[in-house]
Amino acid sequence: MSQKAFKILAYTPLIYTLIAFYTPLLLMLVESVSGKRGAAVYTDVLTNINYLKVVSYSGYIALLTTFITFLIALPIAYYLAFIASERLKLNLLIAFNVPLLVNLLLRTYALLNILMMLNIAGTFQGLMIGMIYQYFPLMLLPIYSSFERINHALIEAAETLGARPKEQFLKVILPLGLPGIVSGATLVSLTAFTDFVTPAMLGGIHGYTLGYLIWDLFLKYRNWETGSALAFIITLVAVAVSTIYTKWGVKIEA
Amino acid sequence: MKLKPLLACFTALVLAFMYAPLAVLIAQSFNTSKYIGVWKGFTLEWYFRLTGDYEVLEATFNGLAVATLSALISTLLGGIAGYYFSRYSRSGVADSLLYVPIVIPEIVEAVSLLMLYVALNVELGFWTVLIGHIAYNISYSYLAIKPQFEMTPHSLEEAAINLGATPIEAFLKVLLPLATPGIISSVLITFSMSFDDFVKTLFTTGPGFKTLPLVIWIRAARARATPELNALASIMVAISLLSSYIYTRYLLEAKKEK
Numbered sequence: 440m441s442q443k444a445f446k447i448l449a450y451t452p453l454i455y456t457l458i459a460f461y462t463p464l465l466l467m468l469v470e471s472v473s474g475k476r477g478a479a480v481y482t483d484v485l486t487n488i489n490y491l492k493v494v495s496y497s498g499y500i501a502l503l504t505t506f507i508t509f510l511i512a513l514p515i516a517y518y519l520a521f522i523a524s525e526r527l528k529l530n531l532l533i534a535f536n537v538p539l540l541v542n543l544l545l546r547t548y549a550l551l552n553i554l555m556m557l558n559i560a561g562t563f564q565g566l567m568i569g570m571i572y573q574y575f576p577l578m579l580l581p582i583y584s585s586f587e588r589i590n591h592a593l594i595e596a597a598e599t600l601g602a603r604p605k606e607q608f609l610k611v612i613l614p615l616g617l618p619g620i621v622s623g624a625t626l627v628s629l630t631a632f633t634d635f636v637t638p639a640m641l642g643g644i645h646g647y648t649l650g651y652l653i654w655d656l657f658l659k660y661r662n663w664e665t666g667s668a669l670a671f672i673i674t675l676v677a678v679a680v681s682t683i684y685t686k687w688g689v690k691i692e693a
Numbered sequence: 694m695k696l697k698p699l700l701a702c703f704t705a706l707v708l709a710f711m712y713a714p715l716a717v718l719i720a721q722s723f724n725t726s727k728y729i730g731v732w733k734g735f736t737l738e739w740y741f742r743l744t745g746d747y748e749v750l751e752a753t754f755n756g757l758a759v760a761t762l763s764a765l766i767s768t769l770l771g772g773i774a775g776y777y778f779s780r781y782s783r784s785g786v787a788d789s790l791l792y793v794p795i796v797i798p799e800i801v802e803a804v805s806l807l808m809l810y811v812a813l814n815v816e817l818g819f820w821t822v823l824i825g826h827i828a829y830n831i832s833y834s835y836l837a838i839k840p841q842f843e844m845t846p847h848s849l850e851e852a853a854i855n856l857g858a859t860p861i862e863a864f865l866k867v868l869l870p871l872a873t874p875g876i877i878s879s880v881l882i883t884f885s886m887s888f889d890d891f892v893k894t895l896f897t898t899g900p901g902f903k904t905l906p907l908v909i910w911i912r913a914a915r916a917r918a919t920p921e922l923n924a925l926a927s928i929m930v931a932i933s934l935l936s937s938y939i940y941t942r943y944l945l946e947a948k949k950e951k
Binding site for chain 1: 696697700701703704707708710711712713714715717718721729730770771773774776777778781782786787790791793794796797798799800801802804805806807808809812824825827828829831832835885888889891892896905906909910913914922923926929930933934936937938940941942945
């Protein structure tokens with residue numbers, strides 16, 4: 440293969456991404472300001488009380504999910520990183536990983552069965568159980584991996600110098616695990632914020648979130664102008680948040 | 694209060710919470726009764742019905758076709774780019790261009806792609822779905838494979854060439870085998886993301902082309918008791934569990950060996 444052909448091949452993914460990913464985004468931006476209102480559509484979207492309600496409701500669900508999954512993941516990450524034996528750790532890691540790889544719709548459908556059994560399908564409570572179920576592993580893995588990297592000598596040093604277990608945890612382990620916590624929180628809050636499937640399938644009347652709104656604007660009301668503006672705002676938020684994430688968080692290895 | 698047993702109990706409890714829905718689903722697929730939680734007897738009827746369900750069979754085939762093609766194309770292109778930008782060129786621009794698709798919410802990607810297709814007035818179906826899947830998967834392949842090439846020191850190729858290998862032989866016999874873990878990850882990740890994709894497929898497909906997640910969505914959204922769906926879901930869960938078990942096992946063991 441000649442050097443030139445190789446170079447062209449190597450650049451193909453970039454060109455492909457420019458055409459099939461960046462061009463649509465640009466088109467969306469153009470579409471959003473091409474109506475009669477022009478750029479005023481953005482102020483309309485940002486001041487529309489109904490949209491703001493949906494956005495803040497989605498934000499509330501996302502933050503609540505982040506907070507609860509954090510509370511659940513923290514002790515388990517601690518157990519995995521500092522207490523469990525090597526063999527148990529390996530098996531538990533696999534066990535927590537595996538359900539994450541089952542198709543999202545199937546997991547949600549399976550949950551729907553359980554929630555119907557418990558008679559809480561379509562309630563806010565049921566929705567939150569679903570959100571926690573979906574997002575808990577995304578919180579656990581980054582926290583665990585940053586706990587795992589902590590040098591045990593540091594903890595022993597704290598102990599030798601008289602720190603009680605509670606102090607060791609709060610003053611040594613938690614600060615050193617912060618990058619993982621930030622990663623997990625970013626990952627969960629961002630994906631939960633724009634999730635569509637879980638709220639739509641499990642939430643009933645409580646499931647009208649941002650993802651649903653965009654879906655409706657595009658497929659039901661055919662209001663592409665407003666839909667595009669809203670989608671573009673979310674894009675900016677996502678890029679901003681993930682920039683913080685790469686700056687402060689740790690990267691999870693595949 | 695003893696901390697260790699408490700934590701062990703809590704971990705076990707959460708694990709049970711993770712697996713309970715899957716267990717109920719599988720049990721339900723063998724239940725004679727259509728109603729969840731009411732056990733009437735063992736049956737394989739729902740599985741037999743499934744084999745005659747033309748919509749499901751077609752959707753399975755569609756999904757396999759899209760996932761296989763998108764996994765192979767993305768891995769090939771992403772892999773070549775990963776090799777090129779780890780060896781011959783500065784990769785800053787390529788890295789950032791290919792990083793953005795991963796952090797953008799899928800629904801944004803889906804609606805914007807739909808707008809492009811509508812603007813170009815193309816017929817929605819197999820090709821539009823495939824093009825959309827590749828657009829996303831290329832980034833994953835690139836990110837999975839490039840670090841593997843980066844980790845391999847240049848001296849290995851030079852040694853091979855000094856010992857008489859042509860550059861192509863050096864690539865095929867030295868570099869490629871060392872990059873295999875990344876390539877395998879790339880194929881598996883892109884295949885499963887493509888096969889499981891729902892949001893983007895939904896927005897970029899036409900009336901004649903459905904994949905399994907779409908069929909599950911349509912049937913579950915009607916919220917009818919659909920025992921065949923339980924059977925279908927159980928088969929898919931079993932396959933996912935088995936393959937992801939093997940995959941995570943392989944990943945973790947590989948990590949242990951390092």
